[in-house]
Amino acid sequence: MPQSTETPRGFRFGVFEVDLRTGELRKDGRKVKLQEQPFQVLAMLLERAGEVVTREEVQKKLWPADTFVDFEHGLNIAINKIREALGDSADSPRFVETLPKRGYRFILPVVALDPSKPAADAATAVPPEVLARTEPARPKSAALRYAVASFGAVAALVAFVVGFNPGGLRDRLRGISSLPQIQSIAVLPLENLSGDPEQEYFADGMTDALITELGQASTLRVISRTSIIPYKGAKKPLPQIARELNVDAIVEGGVLRSGDQVRITAQLIYAPTDQHLWAETYEVNLRDIMLVQRRVAQAIAREIRINLKSREQARRTDGRTLNPQAHEAYLKALYYSGRPAERAKAMEYFNQAIQLDPGYAAPYAGLAASYYIPTFFDAIPPKEGFPRMKEAATQALSRDDTLAEAHGYLALTKLHYDWDWAGAEKEFRRAIELNPNQAGVRHDYAHFLMAMNRGAESLAESERAVDLDPLSLGLAACLGWHRLFGRQYDQSIEQSLRVLQMNPNFVWAQINLAWAYEQRMMFDEAIAQFQTAAKPPGPASTLAMASLGHAYAVSGKRGEAQKVLAQLTERAAKSYVSPYQVAAVYAGLGATNQAFAWLEKAYTERSSWLVHLTWDPRLASLHADPRFTDLVRRIGLPS
Missing domain, CATH: 3.40.50.10070 (TolB, N-terminal domain)
Known part of the structure; x- marks a missing residue:
């Protein structure tokens, strides 16, 4: 293949681009200030990237022969200006390496820009194809470097690999390991x-x-x-x-x-x-x-x-063209889904993406996700939320069965609504197989294991989820919940307090802390936390209110517990209130018949919380009653 001898338009390295024709340095399309002399030094280093450029060579090319003293001072200033513009460091160089008493070397991979193609500017549209891919190579021949950049043929690539060791590939073939281990x-x-x-x-x-x-x-x-x-x-x-x-x-x-x-x-x-x-x-x-x-x-x-x-590796590359408008609507939906107050707007954009491109799988998975939290916390009736969630997850998988998140949300519907334990575990395991790093899926699988009374596995999955998402308040709070399930009350309290140190208003941590306090007979502390958690409107407010009623009841404040029941009845006239949560208050009051009457309603409505029936400490007083055993049998839970 003929080799290009044209002078390149410039060079690209990482997020930077040098335009030799305009004398400009750009970072992600934005101009970076660099004076003329430092720019010339940088250009010289880039022309011989990977090689040592001696101080004498720089002096001969860029400084007059009769200004040696000024040259030493000027070169040092130029190198400092280059490092300042690139955000580089002399002690830990990422771009320009100093070789004492010798010179300098540009150590980052460099691609020569084709002189026949114009520079892409931040204000203009960029070409439709992938124009540049920078590999960590250090070509020693300028002609070959330009040829590799200008052409992409297999022959040149093979020569490049053998001769110039891109990404350490040649070294790896020879068994040499130079990269640090990254896990x-x-x-x-x-x-x-x-x-x-x-x-x-x-x-x-x-x-x-x-x-x-x-x-x-x-x-x-x-x-x-x-x-x-x-x-x-x-x-x-x-x-x-x-x-x-x-x-x-x-x-x-x-x-x-x-x-x-x-x-x-x-x-x-x-x-x-x-x-x-x-x-x-x-x-x-x-x-x-x-x-x-x-x-x-x-x-x-x-x-x-x-x-x-x-x-x-073949995922989403089966020849199907992405609809740009649908994808844009999907990205907007994801953006708003991370803001609980904007959940309705997120669902609107997910639906818009589906309308624009009915074959696009990801928006269906996003729609399924939008239903989960409000349905789990009883803000949406389970017979409304879970079937919609299941339909959305199923539609997503019919279009792309490699979407881990869609398998995870289908698993949740099988857990909380279908009571299909084998089917739920199959979907959870498939989701984890497809993406072992999805913290949310591991967290949800931990809930499944909790319901199945597999405590050690449940705690391990919860800890794994926190390891993958260490700053998530929700996952950290749920770790306290799992310790509560394992009767590790002191550890549960410690975990919830850690979360509340990061955010004193995090409701789920307040609820978990109060439950643990209640198990430790610290009723005043528990009631104070439940009162705080029940104040703000949100998906968990009914849960917090019912738990407050239970705490009042078991601490002897029966009148206050009755007031909570009245408040729940008043709320039920305006919005959905789970019968399961009402049953918890009656259980605390020792009103066993009323508690089972409300649990039967919860069974009929397929309340999401019934999967936690056997371990929920608020219902412990009902365990000896044959009606409890019968209910557990009908749901199919492990005893």
Whole structure:
């Protein structure tokens, strides 16, 4: 193949691009200030990336021969300016390495830009195909480097691999291991580079997709979305973030969208040493965004030497074209679904995505998710919420049976509504097989194991969920619930108090703490927590109110318990109130007949809480009654 001898238009490395024709340095399409002389030094280093450029060579090319003293001082200033512009460090270099008494070397992978193609600007649409993919190679021949960048043929690629060792591939073939071992990773929120706050949902959606793709690797611990959100826009050093999340590596980058064209940049960094391992830039049409998300994940997987499951590698690449408008509606739905007060808006966008593209599976899974929390906490009657949830999950799987989240939500309907234990466990296990890193699925599976009276397994899955999503208040609070189930009351109290230190108003932690206090006969403390939890409106307010009534009853404040029953009756006239929760108050009062009457109503309505019947401490006084044994038998729960 003929080799290109044209001077390149510029160079791309990581999220940066150098335009030799305009003399500009850009980061994700935005200009970065760099004076002329430092720019010339940077250009010289990039032209010979991977090689040592001696101080004498720099002097001969860029400084007059009769200004040696000024040259030493000027070069040091130029290198400092370069590092400042790139955010680099002399002690832990990611871009420019100093070789004492010799010179400098540019150590990041570099791609030469085709002189026949114009530079992509932040304000203009980018080409529809993937224009550049930066691999961690250090070509020693400028001509070959330009040829590899300009052409992509197999012959050149083979020569590149053999001669220049991209990503350490040659070393790996020879059995040499130079990369640090990476067993855990966090994808930090991708930066919205558009300058438009209305595009935040798009960058967030790309982040979620990359987390999901990487999560398919069973040998890699991938931190879930909830725990990376607090780092959006944070200026913390990467090693500190890695310590806080207990991960080996960090992925960071940005998303720039202009119309239906998207540029995605991503970098992989070994966090303890801030060592840059890999970087790529993709420019693509929105219709191909899923394919690119997959390619980014595969590239990262190759670098850290893990495998994504082969059956998932064909996922979403079966030739079906993505509807850009439907995908945009889906990303907006995801954005709003993370805000409980915006749940209705999220469901509206999920439905809009389905209407725009009925064959698109992901919005159905999102719709199923939207029904779960309000139905579980009895804000929606179970005979309304769970069938809709099941239908949405089934529709999702009929279009893409590799969606782990859809299997998880189908499992929940089989658990809480169908009482199909074998079917539920099958779906949970399939979801975990498809994506072992989905903290939410593991958390829900822990609830199933709790209902099945498999306490040790339940606690282990709950702890695994927290390990995958260490900053999630919900999962941390549920760990306290699981310790309550295991009668580890002191540990349950400690766990709930830890959550409340992070957020004193987190209702689920308040409820769990109060339940544990009640089991410790600390009734005043329990009542105070239940009172606080019952005040704010929300899905769990009925649960908190009923638990308050039970605590009043068992502590001897029967009159107060009766008032709670009256309040529940008043609430039931306006909105749904689960009979199960009313039964809990009557059980506390010792009104056994009324308690069973309300439990029968709960059975008829298939209350979501009936799966916890055998261990719910509020109903412990009913266990000796034959009617309780009969109810357990009819539901099919393990005794």
